[in-house]
Amino acid sequence: MSGRAEAIVTLRGVSRDYPGGVTALRDVDLDIDRGEMVAIVGPSGSGKSTMLNVMGTLDRPTSGEVVIDGFEVAGLSDRELSALRARRIGFVFQHFHLAPGVPALDNVADGLLYTGASLRQRRERAARALERVGLGHRLTHRPHQLSGGEQQRTAIARAVVGEPTLLLVDEPTGALDSHTGESLMRLLTDLHDAGTTIVVITHERVVAAYLPRQVSMLDGQVVADRTVVGT
C-alpha cells in the first residue's frame, strides 16, 4: 500500500478456530486503508465470510490482533463494540434482512436506531440515504413491494445512513440477476468515489473485477493480494 495512509482495518496473525477442529482463518495478515475498495474473493469455505465477521466485530478471533478504525477490538466491551458497529461500520448482507411489512423509510431509519438519534432525525437522514441510492420515490414501499435489486439498494441505504467509515458487503449480488447485479456494483463504486471504504466479499470473479484491489483466499489463508491500477 502506498504512503502513510490511515489504516481502517488491520489484521495481524488472526486465526479463528471452531470446536470440532474446523479452522476458518489461519494466521491472516491484512491492512486496508481509508478510501480503499477491496474485494475478498474465494470459493465457499475459504474463510471469507469469517473474515467479514471478524472485520465487523461480529466475531472475535481465537488469536491475533484486530484493529478497526483505530480501535483495538480485543480490549473493547460488548457496549463499546456495539457502539462501533452502530456508528462506524455498515453491513450489507446477501439476503438483505429487511424487516417485512415495514416501509423502506423506516427500514433504513433502523440503521440509526442504536445511535441515539431522534425518530425525526432518523427519518430525515433515511430519506436522504434512499435518494442517494436512487430510491427516493419508494419511501413508503414495503419489502415485498420492491424488486430484489431495490431491496438490496434499501439495505445499502440502511448501511450507509449513518455514514460509516467502513462498509462491509457480503455477496451483494448473490440473490440477484446479472443485470441488476451490475447496476448494484455501479452504485457501490459511486459510494466509494464519494469516500467510503468498502470491502466486498464475493465468490464471483465478475463482481471482483469491478474492484481495484482483490484479496484472494483459500482454506482460511490469504493467497494473493493484487491491486489493479486504473480501474
Added chain:
Amino acid sequence: MLRVGGHGLRARPLRVVLSALGIAIGIAAMVAVVGISTSSRAELNRLLDALGTNLLTAGPGTTLFGDAATLPDEAVAMVGRIGSVGSVSATGKLADAKVYRSDAIPEAQSGGIATLAARTDLPDVVGATVASGTWLNDATAQYPAVVLGAKAAEHLGIGAARPDLQIWLGGQWATVVGTLDPVPLAPELDLAALVGWQAGQRYLGFDGSPTTVYTRTDPDMVELVRSVLAATVNPAQPNEVEVSRPSDALAAQAAADVTFTGLLLGLGAVALLVGGIGVANTMVISVLERRAEIGLRRSLGATRGQIRLQFLAEALLLSVLGGGAGVLLGTGVTAVSASLQGWPTVVPAWVMGGGIAATVVIGALAGLYPAIRAARLAPTEALATL
C-alpha cells in the same frame, strides 16, 4: 424500546391475540369473581341498611310435649312496655283454615299456604311492601278480606289483586285485596294468607292469642331487649319462646360469600398461571424464529442489554394487553351479572389494579428467559451467513 417491542407484536397479530387471551381469561375470571361477590355483598348491605337490623322476632318454640306453643294474649302489650322498644306487631296462626284457589279444589291440595291473622301495623314493623292492591286497614280487617304473601300469590296463580278476585279460605270466600312483595326479614309471611285480627276471630275461629311477635327496638339496645324478650312474651314458659334477629341470617350470607370467593379466586390464579406459561411459550418460539433479526440488530449496533430489553418489552406488552382486556371483560361480566339480578355493580379498585400488576409480573417472568437467550445469541450464529 416500547416502540420496537410493539413492532414485534404487530407483525404477528393472531399470535398476539391467542397468547394474550390466556392471560385475559385468567384476569377476567378473577375480576368477575371478586366483582360479583362484592356486588352481591353491596346489595345485601344495601338491603340491611334499608330494612334495618333492629327487628326481633319472638316465635313459638315447642312445648315440653312437642306441640307448637302459643303465647299469652297480653304478650304484645307487655313487649310494648319494654323501654327501648319502638314498635310491636304480631301474627296469629290459624292452623285449621286452609287456603284454596276455589271451592272446587280437593281438600288435600292446600299448597302449604299458612293462614295468619295479622295486626294492621304489621308491614311497618317487618318492613313489608305492597306489590298490588292495598294492605288491610281497620275496616277490611273486620271482613273476609285477605292479603297474600308473594309466594302464596304465585302458588295460587294470582298475579295482582282485583276487587272481584276471591279465594276459598277456611270454608268460605275471601276477597284478595292485596299482595305483598317478598319480605326479607320475615320470610314466613311470603307463603301466608293474611286476614285481619277481628275477621279471624269472627269468621275463622281465631282465639286472639298471638303466635309470633315482631318488634323494632332502638338499634343500640337490640341485644339487651333480645335477652329479656322471651321472658316478657311468655313469663310462665320462657323456654317455649324462640327469639331471633332476622337480619343475622342476611349478615351470615354475606360472610359465607367471602370464603367461597377465596376459593374461586384461587382457581382464577391458576388460570392466570397457565396464561403466563402461554406467553412464555410464545416468546421462546418468537426468539427462535427471529434469529436473523437479532443478528441484524446486533450488526446495527444493538448491545446485548438492548436486545434483552426489546424482547422483555414485547413480553410485557403482550401480558399487559391481556391484563387490560381481562379487566374490561371481568368488569363487563360483573356488570351484566349484577344488573340481571338487580344488584349494584361494584368492582373494587384493588382487584383491577392488582390484576394489571399481576400481569406485569407474569409478563416480566415469562419474558425473562427468552430475552436472556436472545441477548446471548452470537451475531454470527444469528445471521448464519456461513
